[in-house]
Amino acid sequence: MEAGLSVWLDRPVTEAADMAVAAEKAGFGDLWVPDHYFLRDVYVAQAVMAERTSAIRLGTAVSAALLRHPSLLASSTATIDELSGGRAILGLGTGGFEFPSQLDLRADSPLTLVKEAVAITRQLFAGGSDVNGRVFTARGARLGWDTRPIPIYLAARGPKMLELAGEIADGVITHGLAPSHLEFVQERIAAGADRAGRDPEACELCMMFGVEIDDDEDAAIDRQRPHCTIMAGGAYAESLIPIYGLDPAEVAPLKAAVSAGAPDAADLVTPAMVRAFTLSGSEATLAAGLRDLAAAGVGRVITSINRDPSATDTEGRIAQLGRVIEEVSQ
Numbered sequence: 001m002e003a004g005l006s007v008w009l010d011r012p013v014t015e016a017a018d019m020a021v022a023a024e025k026a027g028f029g030d031l032w033v034p035d036h037y038f039l040r041d042v043y044v045a046q047a048v049m050a051e052r053t054s055a056i057r058l059g060t061a062v063s064a065a066l067l068r069h070p071s072l073l074a075s076s077t078a079t080i081d082e083l084s085g086g087r088a089i090l091g092l093g094t095g096g097f098e099f100p101s102q103l104d105l106r107a108d109s110p111l112t113l114v115k116e117a118v119a120i121t122r123q124l125f126a127g128g129s130d131v132n133g134r135v136f137t138a139r140g141a142r143l144g145w146d147t148r149p150i151p152i153y154l155a156a157r158g159p160k161m162l163e164l165a166g167e168i169a170d171g172v173i174t175h176g177l178a179p180s181h182l183e184f185v186q187e188r189i190a191a192g193a194d195r196a197g198r199d200p201e202a203c204e205l206c207m208m209f210g211v212e213i214d215d216d217e218d219a220a221i222d223r224q225r226p227h228c229t230i231m232a233g234g235a236y237a238e239s240l241i242p243i244y245g246l247d248p249a250e251v252a253p254l255k256a257a258v259s260a261g262a263p264d265a266a267d268l269v270t271p272a273m274v275r276a277f278t279l280s281g282s283e284a285t286l287a288a289g290l291r292d293l294a295a296a297g298v299g300r301v302i303t304s305i306n307r308d309p310s311a312t313d314t315e316g317r318i319a320q321l322g323r324v325i326e327e328v329s330q
Contacts, residue, residue, distance in 0.1 A: 009041075035067065053084075065114055162185055205297060
């Protein structure tokens with residue numbers, strides 16, 4: 001199982017690049033950054049990271065197809081790939097809650113949006129694009145330099161998007177650590193792959209989750225509550241709640257509080273919700289969780305530490321996480 005680190009761009013680009021250097025030193029295989037309009041620009045950050053590192057792969061988790069036309073995504077990703085010596089990965093999704101709520105951008109068909117974005121970027125990586133789609137069009141489009149077939153991972157949560165990932169993507173980025181959820185994801189990937197005549201192994205299962213290491217597990221869980229508020233209580237299909245291993249009756253008050261914008265919604269996040277989406281506790285707890293994921297067929301993990309910019313000893317925490325991951329991989 002490969003391991004990556006996610007860095008939230010709510011800090012200066014130079015500080016984020018420091019974390020990329022620390023991640024490479026700690027042995028992480030890839031570094032992932034989000035593409036959101038309210039954070040530092042993802043491709044500026046990756047350019048600085050590419051210049052300051054030599055081996056770690058640089059991925060977006062994720063770029064929003066609603067924010068950038070796929071021709072621009074292809075150009076930006078290929079530029080980072082060239083600058084880094086072939087280390088770019090394009091993580092692609094529909095966009096977060098801010099698109100419909102703040103920017104009034106809505107995808108009539110998220111599946112069509114993502115499928116056409118993948119088609120155009122893939123064709124541009126291969127030399128040219130001729131897609132006349134419902135959402136995106138790129139007729140006779142070309143990049144001005146030769147590129148390689150850069151890997152494309154899809155962010156997916158619902159069954160149809162997971163199946164699309166199995167059908168067309170090199171990997172899928174998703175959340176949820178319960179065995180029931182892992183089984184659900186693998187079944188949907190396999191269904192999509194079967195429809196396309198692909199081997200399901202062609203779509204790597206990548207789990208993204210927060211990590212909080214502390215021998216005091218209750219304290220670790222408490223620190224993760226704010227970061228799990230949207231993950232557990234955001235807008236997603238009710239049918240997924242038991243698949244995540246959660247009790248719908250416990251999730252309902254949290255979802256209502258999140259929907260109402262309640263400032264104290266995090267108080268409704270239970271330890272079960274934190275455990276559903278993070279690995280929090282001692283080094284032994286983290287190691288056991290990682291081993292379980294590997295045994296369940298997870299090919300890659302994207303871990304994230306507390307993204308509070310005021311947190312101290314960030315490099316030390318990255319090194320500690322790297323040591324646990326290395327121990328598990330031996």
